[in-house]
Amino acid sequence: MNSMRTVIAFTMRNKLRSKSFIITTIILGILLVVGANVPYFIDKLTGPGSAAKVGYIASEQGEIIKGLEQQFGQAEKQKVELVPVEASGSDADKTAALGQAIEDGKIKGYLTFTENKEVGFPDVVYHSKKMLDTDTAGALQTGLQFVKTQQAVRDANLTNEQYFKLQAPVKLDTVQISDGAAGGKTEAEQGTAIGLTYAILILLFMSVMITGQLIATEITAEKSSRVMEIIVTSVAPLKQMFGKVIGTFLVGLLQLVVLVGAALINLTLPHNKGALEKFGIDLSSVEPKMIIFAIIMYLLGYFLYAMLFAAIGSLVSRTEDLSQTSMPVTMLSLAGFYIAIYGLTNPESTFITVCSFIPFFSPFILFLRIGLADPAWWEIVLSVGILIASVLAIGWLAAKIYRVGVLMYGKKPSFKEVFKALKAYKV
């Protein structure tokens, strides 16, 4: 136990001191802090005063313009501001006057109207220099639609009551049904669950990929620098392997805590409150169950993959051969991740249910199901049970391979050779 602590300490010390680790953490931290504040800044930049100025010929379509202004004025944040442009005479003169207004910077674009007898409402064209000005166009479309409806309603001579009925929006709330339990998840909770699931999936995937590769690389490096021979004669290989896996894990965890901490602190700053709400994420509605399973799945998933990577690292003699040899494991974790991403939109599908019992996928997918689909308790127990059994089995196998692998030099051994060596070395 003592020597394992030594291995852990040594692994951590070297990792925490390495420049690449420090730089990566700082860069990721900065990215996260910036990312967390981006919604706020976007909000600021598009705040009041930046409404798009749209010109129109002052004397034309008074009724529609009035309706539009009324509509835009109601909005919390005015997107479009209508600016009258004085012009008279022929169409060409008017167009020239509007063009001049754009040149002068008074307006960003302008509206022209063409009568359309069929619908009793003019066809409107929005002229803008900017390509794909969908924001403004969208606002105009909505506004015009509203004005048109109002005109139609007024023409139909409806009573106020009838009008109100017509206007009242349909009320539709979605509540996820939880088995047996009353209540279930509200929309806000669902949003939070999806957001959190997504975040944890990415974190787990990144940790597995980055730390897994790191472990494999370090072991291969120790092997290729032959320091391994001395280490294996100083400490039991099993202790060394687990020491390395745990040490790297702790470093990874520390990095994660720093990064997630940076993101969370920034997200909960008062000015970002609104931004989160806009995405339907309410951090206070996160269930403790989710957090607990996130931790369990993270731990199990990490150790499952880390030990596979350790075994692979021990088989390869040169760092150049590593990425090729670790490809199957990389693919496995990629598959798990992408299946989970697919599952975000289809958490109830049979495919996802089946995958949540397959050990290499379950760290990603069981968590997803717990977050989004509410599986039965026995499913959770079974899946976690299978996963724990796999972690133990893989750990045992990895330790054996490791024991043999660290002494095998030369070309990358085949499965058969590894198996033969396992027998020959009697481990």
Added chain:
Amino acid sequence: MNPLVIEKVFKQYGDKTAVNGLSFEVAQGEIYGLLGANGAGKTTTMRMVLGLILPDGGSIRYRGKPYSTEQLSMLGYLPEERGMYPKIKVSEQILYLAQLRGMSRRDADANLKRWLERFQVPEYYNKKVEELSKGNQQKIQFIAAVIHKPSILIMDEAFSGLDPVNVELLKSTVKELRDDGASIVFSTHRMEHVEELCRNITIMHKSNPVLQGPIRDIKSRFPKEKVVVGAERDIPGLDRIPGVVSAIRTERGYDLRISRKEVAQDILKHAMAQGPVERFELLEPTLNEIFYKTVGESHE
């Protein structure tokens, strides 16, 4: 009971036998020489002693006990191919290795400083291994093997890649360790080192121990077949003496090979009859010659 007893160890890789029934014992304060060509089974033997691989048959006992991880702290290993962390400071990795073998960090630090002082390189304490020359890396490697004062020390090709000054330095250090009571297993291709350091040896050839015992006994088993005559003038007719296999003129006299020990006297008489003889010596075979003879013969 000797600290290290190897009894009829046998090791097979697939259908290839790597070590075939090797037995030897290393006493306290002894350097035991393990000789053999490349692939003779020396490294496999050492790895078995270190517990890196388990023998298929036979036993290895450490102070009477079989191998267990508890023995690790009394074993020291200087591998044939140098193995250190290239990018980690000398102090950092030596202390790590010492700690792995159960030393406290403080004791290890004190020992390390003493060793660096001893090798006249105290400034390497804070250097990275990759910044050192090959010979100096070797010193650090040596320190890594002995820092925890192992009672059993395995040295595979201990002096390769060192200049003569450093070879002497390391050799005297090894002798000191021996005198302090360590049991040392030593392998090398350099026979003169073996002759100087080892009391007992095993010559291995193709997995088999072909020659074993104290160097003196082994040598006495081989006939003295070499005569050196020192003379300024030519001594004609030396090669015609019965029993002389060959006679080669050198700068300072003659090197002769003889078939029987007694022929030496005839040579001396013949030479003295022709004039003054400055030097005359009947040489015992060098270990090198014995090695070639043993390994060469069974090879054919």
